[in-house]
Every structure is written in structure tokens, then in C-alpha cells.
Amino acid sequence: MNIYVIMKRTFDTEEKIVINDGVIDEDGAEFIINPYDEYAIEEAIVLRDEHGGEVTVVTVGDEDAEKELRTALAMGADKAVLIDVEDVDEELDHFSISKALTAYFSKKEYDIILGGNVAVDDGAGQVASRVAEGLGINQVTTITSLEIDGTAVNIERDVEGDVEKIETSLPLLVTCQQGLNEPRYPSLPGIMKAKKKPLDTIDLDDLDLEEEDVEAKTKTIDRFLPPEKQAGKILEGEVDEQVDELVQLLRNEAKVI
Amino acid sequence: MSKVEDVQIAGGSFITEDIHYNQVFTAEDFSEEHQMIAKTTEDFVEKEILSLGEEGEKLNYDLTLQVIKKAGDVGILGASLPEEYGGLGLEGIRFALMKEKLNTQSAALTMPIGGHIGIGMLPITFFGTKHQREKYLTRLQTGDITTAFALTEPQSGTDASSIKTNAYLSEDGKYYILNGSKVFITNAGFADIFIVFAKLDGKDFSTFIVERQWDGVSIGPEEDKMGLKASSTCSMTFEDVKVPVENLLGEPGKGHIFAFNVLNFGRLSVGAGCLGNTKNTIYHSAAYANERVQFGKKISSFPLIAKKLAEMNMKAYVLESMVYRTAHLFDKGLKELDFNDSNVGEKSRKAVGEYMMECSINKVFGSETLDFAVDEGLQIHGGYGYMKEYPIEGLYRDSRIKRIFEGTSEMNRMFITNTVIRKLKKGKFRALEDALARVQETFTADNQTPSHDGALSRENELLSKTKELFTYLLSYALDVFEETLEDEQEVTSNFGDIIILMFAIESAVKRTEKIIAERGEEAAQYVMKMTTVYVQEAFEDVIDFAKEIAAAMFDGDELHQQLQKITENTFFIPINTILFKREIAQKVIDSESYSM
Numbered sequence: 001m002n003i004y005v006i007m008k009r010t011f012d013t014e015e016k017i018v019i020n021d022g023v024i025d026e027d028g029a030e031f032i033i034n035p036y037d038e039y040a041i042e043e044a045i046v047l048r049d050e051h052g053g054e055v056t057v058v059t060v061g062d063e064d065a066e067k068e069l070r071t072a073l074a075m076g077a078d079k080a081v082l083i084d085v086e087d088v089d090e091e092l093d094h095f096s097i098s099k100a101l102t103a104y105f106s107k108k109e110y111d112i113i114l115g116g117n118v119a120v121d122d123g124a125g126q127v128a129s130r131v132a133e134g135l136g137i138n139q140v141t142t143i144t145s146l147e148i149d150g151t152a153v154n155i156e157r158d159v160e161g162d163v164e165k166i167e168t169s170l171p172l173l174v175t176c177q178q179g180l181n182e183p184r185y186p187s188l189p190g191i192m193k194a195k196k197k198p199l200d201t202i203d204l205d206d207l208d209l210e211e212e213d214v215e216a217k218t219k220t221i222d223r224f225l226p227p228e229k230q231a232g233k234i235l236e237g238e239v240d241e242q243v244d245e246l247v248q249l250l251r252n253e254a255k256v257i
Numbered sequence: 258m259s260k261v262e263d264v265q266i267a268g269g270s271f272i273t274e275d276i277h278y279n280q281v282f283t284a285e286d287f288s289e290e291h292q293m294i295a296k297t298t299e300d301f302v303e304k305e306i307l308s309l310g311e312e313g314e315k316l317n318y319d320l321t322l323q324v325i326k327k328a329g330d331v332g333i334l335g336a337s338l339p340e341e342y343g344g345l346g347l348e349g350i351r352f353a354l355m356k357e358k359l360n361t362q363s364a365a366l367t368m369p370i371g372g373h374i375g376i377g378m379l380p381i382t383f384f385g386t387k388h389q390r391e392k393y394l395t396r397l398q399t400g401d402i403t404t405a406f407a408l409t410e411p412q413s414g415t416d417a418s419s420i421k422t423n424a425y426l427s428e429d430g431k432y433y434i435l436n437g438s439k440v441f442i443t444n445a446g447f448a449d450i451f452i453v454f455a456k457l458d459g460k461d462f463s464t465f466i467v468e469r470q471w472d473g474v475s476i477g478p479e480e481d482k483m484g485l486k487a488s489s490t491c492s493m494t495f496e497d498v499k500v501p502v503e504n505l506l507g508e509p510g511k512g513h514i515f516a517f518n519v520l521n522f523g524r525l526s527v528g529a530g531c532l533g534n535t536k537n538t539i540y541h542s543a544a545y546a547n548e549r550v551q552f553g554k555k556i557s558s559f560p561l562i563a564k565k566l567a568e569m570n571m572k573a574y575v576l577e578s579m580v581y582r583t584a585h586l587f588d589k590g591l592k593e594l595d596f597n598d599s600n601v602g603e604k605s606r607k608a609v610g611e612y613m614m615e616c617s618i619n620k621v622f623g624s625e626t627l628d629f630a631v632d633e634g635l636q637i638h639g640g641y642g643y644m645k646e647y648p649i650e651g652l653y654r655d656s657r658i659k660r661i662f663e664g665t666s667e668m669n670r671m672f673i674t675n676t677v678i679r680k681l682k683k684g685k686f687r688a689l690e691d692a693l694a695r696v697q698e699t700f701t702a703d704n705q706t707p708s709h710d711g712a713l714s715r716e717n718e719l720l721s722k723t724k725e726l727f728t729y730l731l732s733y734a735l736d737v738f739e740e741t742l743e744d745e746q747e748v749t750s751n752f753g754d755i756i757i758l759m760f761a762i763e764s765a766v767k768r769t770e771k772i773i774a775e776r777g778e779e780a781a782q783y784v785m786k787m788t789t790v791y792v793q794e795a796f797e798d799v800i801d802f803a804k805e806i807a808a809a810m811f812d813g814d815e816l817h818q819q820l821q822k823i824t825e826n827t828f829f830i831p832i833n834t835i836l837f838k839r840e841i842a843q844k845v846i847d848s849e850s851y852s853m
Contacts, residue, residue, distance in 0.1 A: 016848075066289070067289050067292070067293075070289055070293065071296075074293055185300040185304070185331075186293060186296075186297050187297065187330070188294055188297060188331060188335065188345055189332045189335070191290055191294055191297065191332075192290070192346075194293075
């Protein structure tokens with residue numbers, strides 16, 4: 001089975017976000033594999049172990065992403081590919097990333113492509129779906145269970161807390177939701193082996209793409225942090241008085257009713 | 258990719274030589290692989306131990322064995338095992354890094370793992386035969402069996418060579434018959450094999466691998482300890498235990514060499530563990546200081562509380578600089594070890610023994626930095642810190658033993674100085690001999706110490722002065738006390754302190770220089786501040802130790818002249834440490850974690 005995972009390098013979920021002049025300050029920040037993509041990597045490894053074949057993890061980014069690719073290899077993936085866009089001057093968006101990935105996959109033989117449901121940084125959930133559209137293949141998002149028998153695929157997906165059961169077939173793209181599995185962390189021998197596994201770097205040229213082809217369709221005007229949380233207020237007095245005051249405040253101060 | 262020059266550095270050479278930062282490994286030089294190993298170790302602690310909650314804080318053999326087995330599955334137990342035996346390969350940096358990360362969170366159950374991979378497995382790795390390694394190491398690294406190190410006896414602690422456990426060869430020549438008793442054996446409650454030290458025929462210090470199930474081995478009840486509650490500690494006795502001759506570890510009569518060399522590595526490992534514990538203490542203390550409100554303000558906003566956080570953080574930075582610098586010293590020697598070589602025991606003894614002074618420094622500085630941190634950390638917590646509900650209470654109790662086990666602070670301080678003296682006597686410290694011959698002439702205020710340029714010129718100057726002052730006083734001490742210098746414990750301990758501070762100052766200064774070279778002064782402001790404050794305060798301590806030594810050697814006019822000379826030669830204009838510490842503290846308070 002040819003199994004692919006699309007992965008994103010994201011800020012560590014414990015990092016405090018600092019914004020300078022509309023740009024997120026990455027200085028000294030810790031990065032991780034997008035947690036939803038970890039589900040995808042774990043599921044890919046389980047599929048490989050069950051059905052045979054190879055797991056290739058692909059990301060679009062710069063040299064720094066090699067660390068997360070290496071982590072995926074240490075978890076048990078077989079190959080890693082970095083589509084290096086460091087030389088692209090313009091800011092890229094979800095369209096750009098999916099365009100590059102679609103070009104990459106259109107030259108590959110794949111049975112299944114797995115991605116995270118969303119990335120924890122911008123929460124867009126755009127890239128994987130766009131890739132499936134670009135390739136013209138089936139896609140199922142937010143999956144919580146996956147069974148493959150031949151080319152037949154049985155899936156359970158999370159629909160706002162309910163479960164939807166779906167039958168579909170390979171080739172297929174899925175995005176993974178929490179609950180699908182419990183991602184392993186790399187074992188130490190796995191880490192030692194990872195440096196001997198192939199990690200290829202390709203650029204847009206290798207995908208026969210020009211910079212114009214991946215030109216962003218959206219423009220980020222500004223970035224800002226949510227307003228700092230104000231201290232709470234404890235109402236005093238008899239219950240009736242408190243209720244009156246609360247209604248008063250909700251109406252006149254918070255203006256929510 | 259390595260940013261460290263590949264040169265062999267002689268043990269103790271820092272006393273006389275100046276080192277370039279290119280020859281010093283720092284925590285900024287970790288490879289991607291190191292970072293991944295650190296992450297996996299942290300994830301392991303979080304997912305397999307912290308998740309146990311209160312159960313993980315109590316002594317529970319089954320749970321301990323399960324955790325050790327899981328550590329084996331993840332590969333953690335192969336931390337110090339050669340690749341030929343299925344381990345990760347021997348590497349000082351990796352070992353120290355894992356030791357640190359096992360201790361960075363409040364997880365009591367990492368203690369048995371530390372004992373297992375360190376002083377438990379290393380004796381067989383370094384000094385075992387091929388047969389012994391194959392028989393035991395593979396199962397030890399999967400966690401199927403566990404091990405313990407049995408040296409201490411009721412009457413023999415620091416004075417390890419006075420042990421009474423005895424062994425003699427049986428008449429048929431097939432067994433050693435072992436008799437005696439041991440105390441305070443970590444992991445003894447469940448360990449399957451023991452590295453036992455005994456005297457062959459009552460005289461030759463030797464080492465044996467003893468299996469738990471053999472007749473005559475009995476384990477005493479668990480000790481009720483002050484701290485480290487999740488860790489097993491028992492006494493044990495041997496009554497006519499028949500140890501097959503092939504279970505003698507290394508040669509008879511060389512057991513003390515094994516013991517002390519493994520303890521060397523163990524001392525570095527204590528330093529690395531204390532670094533993890535100190536970072537954990539900083540986290541808990543800063544978080545509490547941000548949460549606790551008094552006089553209408555978070556107590557972290559009070560300068561006296563902030564000062565404590567600044568000092569904890571600064572010392573952790575120095576310790577971190579020291580631990581990884583030292584760990585790297587081993588790596589050249591360890592890489593060259595060939596475990597198919599029949600002489601590997603002797604070669605590893607040399608590779609590990611070379612840096613015994615540095616290891617002792619790490620042990621003392623690490624355990625005392627931690628003790629300082631937990632003490633101030635508890636103080637920040639006020640009365641709540643005295644309650645078991647808060648993690649700082651446990652950190653405080655657990656810390657205390659670290660100044661005692663694997664060589665007390667007192668013993669290590671004297672050992673550092675005595676190592677210098679013995680090296681000198683054996684003619685193995687030429688550079689210091691030369692320096693000693695010159696120093697009484699050159700140690701004058703007019704004869705300026707070598708001038709230094711660049712960002713840390715003042716700190717480099719104080720480092721040079723520390724080295725000169727040490728040499729100057731030693732040159733007199735060797736004359737005044739002659740052969741009895743080793744008996745003057747207060748003096749050798751003070752010299753030990755000066756050497757420790759010298760190594761600490763140098764480790765911090767060189768690391769910071771390297772950071773400046775790589776990131777520029779602007780980005781290095783914070784570490785520069787910590788270095789500046791630390792070096793000044795450490796240098797003030799050096800002067801105090803030096804004056805006490807001088808007062809023990811001279812009197813009357815001569816003492817007056819010598820003190821005057823020391824004062825003139827060590828004069829410096831102090832910086833405003835109060836202001837600097839406020840700035841250092843702010844980052845710790847903002848991030849609620851160890852900062853640099």
C-alpha cells in the first residue's frame with residue numbers, strides 16, 4: 001500500500017503567542033508536529049503494519065521543518081519529503097500549499113492520503129480537502145475510525161459529536177480527528193534509526209510549478225491577539241438583587257441581551 | 258554540523274589552561290537527534306509516570322516494574338549501552354540529557370530508572386566479560402530484569418575501602434563464597450541482580466554479580482526514608498552465598514577501581530539530574546509566586562521574591578553550562594571504546610577516570626544548586642510550602658540526600674584538591690608545576706592579568722584572577738603544610754571550593770561567549786546579565802575562601818601583607834546586581850519556567 005501523510009509544523013500548543021507588527025514572532029518558540037497530523041501519522045503506521053507498503057510523510061515549508069519530518073520518521077514512517085518553499089518571497093496561503101501538494105501527488109501512485117482535521121495554529125482545515133479536490137479523489141474529513149479491506153473502506157466520522165458511518169473506496173483522502181487513535185511517541189532506537197531514513201527535499205521547479213502558480217488567493221490584512229481577559233466581578237447582596245444587577249449588567253454593560 | 262572542535266581535553270586542565278569557547282560543548286549545540294531524545298524522554302515521563310497521579314508517588318513494586326518495562330520498550334534503558342548489545346551507544350551528552358529530562362517533572366518513579374541505567378548497568382558494560390554482557394545486559398535493557406548497586410555497609414559509607422563483606426574461593430574452585438551485609442541499596446526491594454562489592458580473602462577489593470534468587474541472599478525491610486518515597490531502599494545480607502566464578506566482575510583486587518569509576522560517571526549523572534530537578538523547582542516557585550496575592554499584589558511583583566527566582570535561574574544556567582561541557586569531555590574517549598577488545602575494562606577506566614575531578618565538581622555544584630533552589634523555592638511558598646499538598650514540599654525533602662549519596666559534598670571537595678596534589682606529586686601536572694614556580698613572582702597588582710577584549714572582558718579577567726589566586730595560595734600551602742596538606746581538611750575543602758567556582762565561572766563565561774558569537778550581543782543580553790552577576794558573586798566567594806586559607810597559613814605582618822596583596826590583586830568595581838537580578842527575574846516570572 002502506498003500511504004502518504006500530509007503534515008504541518010506548528011507552534012507548540014503551550015507557546016505564548018507574541019505579535020510584532022502584524023507578524024507572529026517565532027523567535028525562540030518551540031515547534032511541534034500539528035497534533036491532528038500526529039493522528040494521521042499514527043494511523044498511517046498502523047495501516048502499513050497491517051497491510052504492508054510504505055509510509056511517506058510530506059510537508060511544505062522550509063529547512064526548519066526537517067526536525068518534525070525526522071520526528072515522523074522516528075515514529076516509524078519510512079520516507080519523508082520536504083517541499084521547500086523558502087525561496088518564495090510572497091506569503092503563501094492554503095491555496096498555495098494545496099497547489100504544491102496536488103502537483104506532488106499527481107506524479108505519485110497513492111492508495112490513501114491522510115492529513116489532520118485542522119492545524120492547531122490557524123484552524124483552517126483547508127489544505128487536505130483542496131488536495132483531494134485537485135486530485136479528483138474521494139475524501140472523508142474528521143474520521144474517528146478507519147477499516148480497509150481490499151479497496152473497500154469503512155469509516156466512522158465525527159459530526160459535531162454524532163457518528164456518521166461511511167462506505168467508500170480507495171484511492172482516498174481522509175482527515176483525522178481526535179479519538180482515531182493514541183499517537184505513539186518516537187522510541188529512542190526509532191530516533192537513532194531515523195537519521196538513516198531518506199528525507200528528500202524538492203522545490204517548486206521539481207514539481208514544474210512557477211511562483212505564479214502558487215500565488216496566494218487570500219491576503220492577510222492584520223493579525224492581533226484577543227483582548228486580555230478582564231477580571232471577573234462577584235455580585236453581592238440578596239439573590240433577587242443579584243439577579244437584577246446581573247440582568248442590568250448584561251443589558252447595559254455587556255450589551256448581550 | 259558539530260560546533261565543537263574535536264580535541265582531546267585533559268582532565269583538570271582548566272586549572273591552568275584557558276579554553277576557547279569553540280572547544281566547549283553547550284546546550285545550544287544539541288543535535289536534532291538529541292532534541293528528539295529529550296522530547297521522547299519528557300513524553301515518557303508525562304504519559305507513563307505523571308499520569309499515574311498519587312499512585313506514582315508511593316512505593317509500589319508492581320507499578321515500578323511496569324514503568325521500568327515501559328522504559329525498556331521506549332529504549333530509555335539502553336541509554337548507556339553499546340550498540341552491539343542493542344543499546345543506543347555510549348555517549349555522555351545523550352546520557353546526561355536523558356538524566357536531566359527524567360527529572361524535569363515531579364515524577365518520583367524516575368528514580369529507580371536512573372539507578373538502573375547508571376550505576377546498575379554501567380559496571381557490567383564497562384568491566385563485564387562478553388559472556389556477562391550477553392547474559393545480563395540484553396535483559397536489563399528491555400526491563401525484563403532489574404539491577405542494583407551494593408557498595409555501602411553499616412560501618413562503611415564514605416570510607417568505602419573499609420567494607421567487611423568477604424568472599425573466598427570454594428575448595429572445588431567453582432564458587433566464591435560470599436558473606437556480609439549491605440545497607441541503603443537503591444532498588445533492592447525488587448532488583449533481580451546486584452553488583453556487590455566484597456573483599457576477596459578479606460583483602461582484595463572485588464566485584465561480583467549476584468542474583469537475587471540464590472540461596473543465602475536475603476533482603477531486609479524497606480527503609481522509611483525522609484524523601485524519595487517511591488524509591489525502594491533496603492539492606493541485604495549474604496550468608497554463604499555461592500557465586501559462580503564466572504560472576505566475578507573484572508579482576509580480583511580491582512573492585513575499588515570499578516566502583517570509583519562508575520561512581521565518577523554517576524556523579525556527573527547526579528549533576529544532570531539535579532539540573533532537571535532545579536528547573537522543575539523554578540517552574541513550581543514562579544507559578545506559585547504569580548498566583549499568590551498579598552497586600553493586593555502578586556508576590557512575584559515584590560523584588561525580594563523576584564530576587565530568589567533570579568538567583569535560582571542564574572545558578573541553573575551555570576549548572577546547565579557545566580553539565581553539558583563535562584558530559585562532552587567523555588565522548589571522544591567513549592567513542593573509541595571497542596567492546597570486542599579484551600582490554601576494554603582498562604581503557605574505559607582511563608576514559609572515565611580522566612575526568613574524575615570534573616565529575617566531582619558537577620556532583621557538588623549540582624546538588625548544592627538544587628538545595629539552594631528548593632530552599633528558596635519553599636521560602637517563596639511561605640507556610641503553604643510546608644504542606645504536603647504543594648510539590649515544593651516533596652522537592653525539598655527529595656533534594657537533601659543528593660548532597661550525601663555518591664560521595665558527600667565534603668568528601669568530594671577534598672577529593673578535588675587531593676586529586677590535584679596527587680597529580681602534582683606524580684609529575685603528571687606539568688603545567689601547574691610551571692605555574693606554581695612562577696606565581697609568587699608574578700602575582701602582583703602591577704603585573705596585570707592578561708587583558709581581555711570583547712563583551713565579557715571583565716568576566717574573563719575575574720576568571721584569570723581566580724586561576725592565579727588559586728595557584729598563588731597553593732604554592733604556599735604546599736610549602737607550609739608539606740606532606741600534611743591532605744590532613745588540613747578545612748584548607749583542602751576551601752581549595753576545592755575555589756576549583757569548583759573556577760569551573761563554574763569558566764563554563765558560564767564560555768557558553769555565553771559562544772551564544773554571543775552565534776546570535777550577536779543584542780540577542781544574548783539576558784544570558785550576559787546572568788553571567789555578569791554570577792561571575793561577580795562567585796568571585797566574591799573565591800576571595801572569601803582564599804582569605805581563610807591565607808589566615809590559616811600566615812600570621813602577624815606576613816598575614817597583613819598577604820591579605821593586602823590578595824585585596825589589591827582581586828580588586829574590581831562591582832556592578833549593580835540588584836538591578837540586574839530584577840531584570841533576570843522578570844523573564845522567569847513572565848514565562849513561569851527556567852529562562853535563558
